[in-house]
Amino acid sequence: MATIVELREEIRRFAEELSAKYGPVGAKPGVALFTVMEDVACELGDALAQEVLRHQAAQQDDSAEVCCPQCGEPGLRKKERPRVVTSCRGPVEVRELECYCKRCRKSFFPSRGGSGAGSGL
8 A cells, every 4th residue: 555655645636625625714703713624624534534444344355254253163144234333533334244153043243354353344
């Protein structure tokens, strides 16, 4: 992946476009203009971070065999459903895989590699 330094020019152009479209018109009564601009910038940054996380989560490989965490038997893929995960930048909707173990007769939600411990991704 390109580094932030390598992406700086693209980020600058995108920031100009977003600022022109969503930037503050002026200060609110009793609030400094810079504070208003900072609030808008933070909202835009959070929205971008949430969208990047959603996109990356959607790209996770679901082809690996899943095994029951209780007995180790191969699990049956039952269904996928949307789930909201709270990130440090706000809520992100991801797909959660639900599997079923015939032996234990229980559903389980396998963790997808590299997505974080206990996140269900």
